[in-house]
Amino acid sequence: MVKAAVIYEKGGPEVFKWEKIEVPDPGPFELQIKNTAIGINYVDTYHRRGMPHPWPVPELPLVLGFEGVGIVKEIGENVKNFTKGDRVAYALPPHGSYSEERNYPAEKLLKVPDFLSNLKDQDLAAVMLKGLTAQYLLRRTYVVKQGDVILVHAAAGGMGLILCQWGKELGATVIGTVSSEKKAEQARKAGADYTVIHSKGDFESVVKKVTDGEGCPVVYESIGRDTFKKSMNCLRPMGMLASYGHASGAPDPVDVIELGMKGSLFLTRPAIMHYMAKRHHLLESAKDLFDILGKGKLKSNVNHIYPLSDVGEAHRAMEARETTGSIVLIP
Ligand SMILES: NC(=O)c1ccc[n+]([C@@H]2O[C@H](COP(=O)([O-])OP(=O)(O)OC[C@H]3O[C@@H](n4cnc5c(N)ncnc54)[C@H](OP(=O)(O)O)[C@@H]3O)[C@@H](O)[C@H]2O)c1
Missing domain, CATH: 3.90.180.10 (Medium-chain alcohol dehydrogenases, catalytic domain)
Incomplete structure (x- = not known):
């Protein structure tokens, strides 16, 4: 027993x-x-x-x-x-x-x-579940490239701190949202270039400012109901809304026409168990995760x-x- x-x-x-x-x-x-x-x-x-x-x-x-x-x-x-x-x-x-x-x-x-x-x-x-998730989000759901501006919600959370560090390592500019100054500080320490505290700022305007009005190629959306609609407004044409979690509750249903009107957007609800269903995918993602940990680039x-x-x-x-x-x- x-x-x-x-x-x-x-x-x-x-x-x-x-x-x-x-x-x-x-x-x-x-x-x-x-x-x-x-x-x-x-x-x-x-x-x-x-x-x-x-x-x-x-x-x-x-x-x-x-x-x-x-x-x-x-x-x-x-x-x-x-x-x-x-x-x-x-x-x-x-x-x-x-x-x-x-x-x-x-x-x-x-x-x-x-x-x-x-x-x-x-x-x-x-970092096993969160690190493998960050790996597939940054390398498969959307392939982050040098110079991309990415939006990461809950940037001081378990997933958030990993996405900030790994996103920076891939050459992205990271905008992170958080609920307090203490959390903003942690996100910046992990590599976030800009932080937005929900009660004090508007992440949509910050994204527009940082990207000269264009929007991000990808938004890592983990909050759901409270932020989903605004996250959609943060994307550039053909951008990817990776709705990978819903800590505040499930988002409202999506109008497919709106995805078109906002710039031929892509919407996905990715989940680790599908991305890692094949053993070779699990091993490839784990290799990436173990390598970045081994190099000391992911804390x-x-x-x-x-x-x-x-x-x-x-x-x-x-x-x-x-x-x-x-x-x-x-x-
Ligand atoms: N799809 C996948 O494969 C996959 C895998 C792993 C994790 N996830 C998702 O990733 C997200 C983060 O997971 P985690 O384990 O690292 O948790 P976490 O980010 O450490 O905790 C959740 C964070 O969400 C933020 N949040 C915003 N609104 C909230 C609300 N109404 N209630 C509670 N929290 C709220 C909070 O940060 P602030 O106070 O700073 O806003 C909170 O710290 C979750 O949505 C989870 O479901 C998805």
């Missing part, structure tokens, strides 16, 4: 129950992992509340959590290329990382390269560490917009 945070109903952060669970022997094509550090992601809060999401909420009872780092403890039948004791990391469904131990499919598991041996488990757990920003048993408090703080950077749980 191991300890895990289990939910039996959807709802607020109080639904987590800290209790003992049985982890069966790993099945065929699975491994058993002893987690050493676990990442929290905003998607975990959507699923805890039962909000609509591209990855349907699984059946209850459920142990949430997509992201973790740990050590291989047991190996199921037909698993190749892993041995007991390997240091591994993961960031894809199924849920189950809010647990001391778990079983996980081999085809989605990543071996941590030796050149990252100096990187602490908590630093790695903080993890683990600004909040909680014991796993306090996951409810971590969720509360995240949804209350009290956190910056990444949140990690230690089992």
Whole structure:
């Protein structure tokens, strides 16, 4: 038996129950992992509340959590290329990382390269899901080029600080939106060239000013309802609205004609599980992520560490917009 945070109903952060669970022997094509550090992601809060999401909420009872780092403890039948004791990391469904131990499919598991041996488990757990997401958003959803001006919402959040750093590394000018001066400072430290505090400024006017009225080639839109419409106004003709999250709630329905009137815009709702569905895509993205971490060009920003048993408090703080950077749980 191991300890895990289990939910039996959807709802607020109080639904987590800290209790003992049985982890069966790993099945065929699975491994058993002893987690050493676990990442929290905003998607975990959507699923805890039962909000609509591209990855349907699984059946209850459920142990949430997509992201973790740990050590291989047991190996199921037909698993190749892993041995007991390997240091591994993961960031894809199924849920189950809010647990001391778990079983996980081999085809989605990543071996941590030796050149990252100096990187602490908590630093790695903080950037697996968010780092792979940033990789596909910046390199596949829209290919960011030197000189592009990109708009990043929630720029001091877990995703935001990674997009700012990686976007700069690719030669972009980054405009970041945040809700406070403290967050603006963090976003600038991560590379944002311009920051806009929602209560004090208007990001649409800043985008127009910085781009001489043209607009951005891409907007990384993670807030949803509160910012979606204005984000659309920040694009240049043929620009891409990458609506990759909805922290403030699902955006209103989109009028397709409006996409045309605003400049033949592209709209996508990308999700990591589709971009990483093929193992070769997962490996390519992970290589990029591990390389940038290895070069020291991407910092993890683990600004909040909680014991796993306090996951409810971590969720509360995240949804209350009290956190910056990444949140990690230690089992
Ligand atoms: N599609 C994908 O593959 C994928 C993968 C990973 C993450 N995501 C999305 O990326 C976004 C960021 O995820 P994260 O885990 O890094 O979280 P996060 O950015 O650390 O936290 C969410 C941030 O959203 C901002 N926000 C704006 N309005 C909000 C509201 N009404 N309620 C709560 N927060 C609000 C807050 O920043 P301010 O206070 O500065 O505004 C808050 O800190 C989420 O939307 C998530 O769903 C998508």
